Amino acid sequence: MPHHHGHSRCRAALAGLPLAGLALIGSVLTSTARAQDILIGMATPLTGAAAESGRYAQWGAEMAVAEVNAAGGVLGRKLKLVIEDDQTSNPGIVAAFNRLASDPQIAVFLGSIRSTQVHAMDPDVRRVAKPVFFGGTDPLLTQAGDPWLFRARPNDSYSAKVIAAFGVETLHLQKWAIISSSDAFGSSGARLLTADLAALGIKPITQQSYPNQAADFTPVVLSVKNSGADAIGSYFTFEQDLGVFARQARQFGLRTTWVGSPSIADTAALHLAGPALWGTYGVADFNADSSPETHTFAEKYLALHHVPADNFGGWTYDSIHLAAIAIAAAKTTEPAKLRAAILAIQGYKGVEGTYDFDAQGDGLHGYNVVHNDHGKIVFVKRVDFPKP
Amino acid sequence: MSIALQLLFTGIGIGAVYALVALGFVLIYRATNVVNFAQGQFAMLGAFGMVITTEGLGLPYWLGILLTLAAMALFGALFNLGVYYPLRHRSFLPVVISTIGASILLTNGVLATYGPEPATLPGLTDLPGLNFGGLFLDSQYLAIIAITLVLVVLQYLFFERTLLGKKLQATSQDKEMASLLGIPVAGMIMLTFVYSAVLGGIAGILVAPILFVSVGLGAQIALKAFAASIIGGFGDIPGAIAGGLAIGVIETFGAFYISVPYKDAYAFVLLFAFLLLRPQGLFGEKVSQKA
Known part of the structure; x- marks a missing residue:
């Protein structure tokens, strides 16, 4: 019996050899194909409060990857996205980025x-020392000396300038209330807007900041209403908060002219707040009518995903194209050469605007002003500033 | 004065939602001696149930409410069978961890099936609200306050005036003695889960038109509701209601008169104060005074 048993085990082993061989060949082929791909790591919210916008960001990046690959790829290789969920939290994105960074084949990150x-992941970005495109608009992010951060959206020093200038000089608003989230984005935006209003000789009559995911905005609405403000300048981080505020403001009869940061005109906010946002103004890095490139992207995005494109898909779409351009120009994915190639990008017409990278890693230097005309976002004008 | 009244009204409205979820915490605690950390997710499921029935299936609002609450009742029974019942003879901790696991599963299950997009839900009435000389009474907040009041009265009558209610009370006070008296303890616990799930569902339906419907809805409410139930005296029904209303009012007044960014802190400052100075809560008895 033992002999017989030994035979059958031997036969089984011999029979298994071709299968093992096939598996080995398959594995080698897969890893060769993976080795030939240029990997781009993307940390984006697939869960948590911003999961909706995370999906839009993913769609934008995937569209650009498909376009680059359809045009033959880069350096004869295909681009491939590797996505990790950042859970809409700081610990989440640090963990997601480190999981991505543990793969040495990833050349560029979003x-x-x-x-x-972005503030939370910054120490790890410096340690990993590879290019990271991002969309956060706090100006400090590119001013803190991290050479690996590249911004694919205009920063808030421009948004605040445009909100202040448009509100004061075009709409002739004098008594300002500033509403902002209490996180890095909101605090930075409120500080910059205060400074830009001061430059125009105006001191806000009230400043209200709120914690993210605030269940009720009655105290904020009443404070603004009681202040007698004729203008609201806002920096809302999450669209749900913006939606709750907009609806309560309308219910309490707060009819103050409102000029907001880009979230006021994005798809999620329009869906949630509906008529409560009619008549508002916003500064928007993305607007479908701001350029032919943007228009083409917006039509293609709508046809593919059946929701209007906005900045969430726009900046990731541009980032992938910028990465492809830089890799092609550098002829390598070696980080230092890639960094130099990104900074050398000038005059590239993306869907968020025309990219002229400055030495600090900021690619865009202007905003669109838009108006919510009965739910439709109408392009008012483009305001660009000279590259510093 | 009108601002103070306005804040009081809004605070009571928000507090009523905390109170409804806190009631769910308390009822399950009384019946099983464990805390159900998925209570907030019951509210989230109720809100999604309304979106599916009214927006997805196009059913009338009232029918959507009935179907959602029926589904919540069934869900409460299944929750009991799947999450509590298999661990009923274990200590406090495994059951609590089981409910935490269930809350994560429910959140991610809804995310996977429904997607991350928040949905909107119309209020119970098309009327925006009532205006009394500058005091605006939002119709949805009015509905929340009125429905909470009715539920509290009905619940009081049920527990105090019906045999079934008394059986439930007996079960929550001493399960062994209740069993010796012929009360079907397992059935009473099942009924408690069913009722708590329905209560959570009602809270979700009521608050969804204000906060929108998203997978984060439950967590947004549950933490404050949990604090409310501790402030009221854990296990105490009037305490849960008073605790919820107190948190809603204090955070609204604090946000207006002190600082909005620290709004969430007021509930927890109150919680710390109670834990330090009156750990038995508003209406709870000191442990040493119990027989």
């Missing part, structure tokens, strides 16, 4: 559109 998360 970080977050939320400044607080």
Whole structure:
């Protein structure tokens, strides 16, 4: 019996050999194909409060990857996205980025559109020392000396300038209330807007900041209403908060002219707040009518995903194209050469605007002003500033 | 004066939602001696139930409410069978961990099936609200306050005036003695889970038109509701209601008169104060005074 048993085990082993061989060949082929791909790591919210916008960001990046690959790839290789969920939290994005960074084949990363998360991951970005595109708009992010951060959206020094200038000089608003979230994005935006209003000779008559995911905005609405403000300048981080505030403001009869940061005009906010946002103004890095490139992207995005495109998909779409351009120009994925190639990008017409990278890693230097006309976002004008 | 009244009204409205969820915490605690950390997710499921029935299936609002509450009752029974019943003879901790696991599973289950997009839900009435000389009474907050009041009265009558209510009370006070008296303890616990799930569902339906419907809805409410139940005296029904209303009012007044960014802190400052100075809560008895 033992002999017989030994035979059958031997036969089984011999029979298994071709299968093992096939598995080995398959594994080698897979790893060769993976080795030939240029990997781009993307940390984006798939769960948590910003999961909706995370999906839009993913769609934008996937569209750009498909376009680059359809045009033959980069350096004869295909691009491939590797996505990790950042859970809409600072610990979440730090963990997601480190999981991605543990793969040495990833050449370029896409970080977050939320400044607080980019601040959180910054020490790890410096340690990993590879290019990271991001969308957070706190100006400090590119001013803190991290050479690996590249912003694919205009920062809030521009948004605050445009909100203040448009509100004061075009709409002739004098008594300002500033509403902002208490996180890095909101605090930075409120500080910059205060400074830009001061430059125009105006001191806000009330400043209200709130914690994210605030269940009720009655105290904020009443404070603004009682202040007698004729203008609201806002920096809302999450669209749900913006929606709750907009609806309560309307219920309490607060009819103050409102000029907000980009979240006021994005798809999620329009869906949640509906008529409560009619008549508002916003500064928007993305607007479908701001350029032919943007228009083409917006149509393609709508056809593919059946929701209007906004900045969430726009900045990731541009980031992938910018990465592809830089890799092609550098002819390598070696980080230092890639960094130099990104900073050398000038005059690239993306869907968020025309990219002229400055030495600090900021690619864009202007905003669109838009108006919510009965739920439709109408392009008012583009305001660009000279590169510093 | 009108601002203070306005804040009081809003605070009571928000507090009523905390109170409804806190009631769920307390009822399950009384019946099983464990804390159900998925109570907030019951509210989230109720809100999604309304979205599915009214927006998805196009059913009338009232029918949506009935179907959602029926589904919540069934869900409460299944929750009991799946999450509590298999661990009923274990100590406090495994059951609590089981409910935490269930809350994570429910949140991610809804995320996976429904997606991350928040949905909107119309209020119970199309009327925006009533205006009394500058005091605006939002119709949804009015509905929340009125429905909470009715539920509290009905619940009081049920527990105090019906045999079934008395059986439930007996079960919560001493399960062994209740069993010796012929009360089907397992059935009473099942009924408690069913009722708590329905209560959570009602809270979700009521608050969804204000906060929108998203997977984060439950967590947003549950933490404050949990604090409310401790402030009221854990296990005490009038205490849970008073605790919820107190938190709603204090955080609203604090946000207006002190600082909005610290709004969430007021509930927990109050909680710390109670834990330090009156750990038995508003209406709870000191342990040493119990027989």
